[in-house]
Amino acid sequence: EPEVTQTPSHQVTQMGQEVILRCVPISNHLYFYWYRQILGQKVEFLVSFYNNEISEKSEIFDDQFSVERPDGSNFTLKIRSTKLEDSAMYFCASSETSANEQFFGPGTRLTVL
Amino acid sequence: EDQVTQSPEALRLQEGESSSLNCSYTVSGLRGLFWYRQDPGKGPEFLFTLYSAGEEKEKERLKATLTKKESFLHITAPKPEDSATYLCAVEPPGRRALTFGSGTRLQVQP
Numbered sequence: 001e002p003e004v005t006q007t008p009s010h011q012v013t014q015m016g017q018e019v020i021l022r023c024v025p026i027s028n029h030l031y032f033y034w035y036r037q038i039l040g041q042k043v044e045f046l047v048s049f050y051n052n053e054i055s056e057k058s059e060i061f062d063d064q065f066s067v068e069r070p071d072g073s074n075f076t077l078k079i080r081s082t083k084l085e086d087s088a089m090y091f092c093a094s095s096e097t098s099a100n101e102q103f104f105g106p107g108t109r110l111t112v113l
Numbered sequence: 114e115d116q117v118t119q120s121p122e123a124l125r126l127q128e129g130e131s132s133s134l135n136c137s138y139t140v141s142g143l144r145g146l147f148w149y150r151q152d153p154g155k156g157p158e159f160l161f162t163l164y165s166a167g168e169e170k171e172k173e174r175l176k177a178t179l180t181k182k183e184s185f186l187h188i189t190a191p192k193p194e195d196s197a198t199y200l201c202a203v204e205p206p207g208r209r210a211l212t213f214g215s216g217t218r219l220q221v222q223p
Contacts, residue, residue, distance in 0.1 A: 004156075031209065043157065043200065045210035056210055091156050098209060101147060104156035 002026045004105035006092050012111045013082055021077045021108045023092030032075045033093040033102060034067065036060070043091065049075065050098070082112045116140075119201050119214035126221050129190045134217045136201030137183040145204040146184050147211065148177050150197045157200055160186075191221045 005024045013019050025032050034046040047057040049067055064080045075094075079086055089109050093102040116139045126132055138146065145164050149157035161170040163179035170177045174195065176187045186199055198218045202211040 006156075033209070035211075042215050043202075043211075043213040045212070048209045056208060058210065089154075095209075101145075101159050101162050102211060103159055104149075107154075107156045109154075 002028075004092055004094055004103055006090075006105040006108050008108060009106065010109045010111070012113065015084060015112055016081050019079050019082055019110065021079075021090050021092075021110070023075045023077075023105055024073050025075055025092065025094030026096075026103060027073070029094035029096050029103075031055075031095045031098060031102075032067075032069070033095075034077045035091045035093060035104075036088040037091065037107075038088045046077075079110075082110075084112050086110060087112045117201055117203055117212055117214035119199075119217050121217060122215070123218040124220070126188075126191055126219070128192055128221055128223050131187070131189045131191070133188070134186040134199055134219070135183060136186070136214055138201075138203050140203050140205050140212075142206040143203060144206045144208075146179055147202045147204070148175075148184070148186055149200040149202065151200055151216065152197050160199075188219070191219075193221050193223050195219065196221045 007022045032049045035043050037043045045058050047061045048055045066078045068076050089107040091107045092105045095102045118137050120135045148160040151157045161177040166181045168179050174189050178185045198216040200216045202213045
């Protein structure tokens with residue numbers, strides 16, 4: 001069964017460093033998303049991406065965040081200068097169309113020291 | 114502001130003891146309501162989508178229902194492997210961003 005994959009599973013970084021989280025969405029899906037979940041809190045939407053551009057973003061997704069689809073299979077989230085409060089699980093998701101359910105990856109645990 | 118409230122926060126059941134989880138929402142013109150299962154340290158696993166009041170979906174021991182203000186996830190004769198956090202999420206009209214509730218943490222004891 002096709003699934004969304006994410007790498008790395010755990011990333012530890014120093015405050016102020018840049019990190020790139022990687023995702024491989026399900027191959028025939030066209031819509032891609034990033035969410036995050038701070039420990040013990042709700043899953044929160046960050047950004048959605050379609051046709052090589054951002055279609056929607058939340059207030060969390062400020063200038064330090066960016067997304068990219070560098071090739072036909074990968075979808076990345078970059079955090080330019082990490083802060084302690086960026087520590088969270090980051091989930092990538094994809095959907096076939098804008099009307100379908102979103103399928104989530106296993107997540108990347110980001111720890112900022 | 115769209116709100117999703119799940120109750121109870123935590124639920125402990127004996128194996129075979131049926132129960133229901135609640136998700137109430139305040140969204141104008143709901144486009145879809147989704148149920149996910151999340152195991153510790155893992156990503157949400159899709160269970161059901163409901164689009165209109167009166168709709169029901171079933172999968173094994175789980176059944177999801179939807180009214181105009183809330184959704185229920187009924188668990189019939191649960192097993193220990195059903196232990197997980199169950200998340201409800203809504204999709205407002207014209208948006209793809211899912212708004213999640215805090216989840217119900219279900220523990221099924223043998």
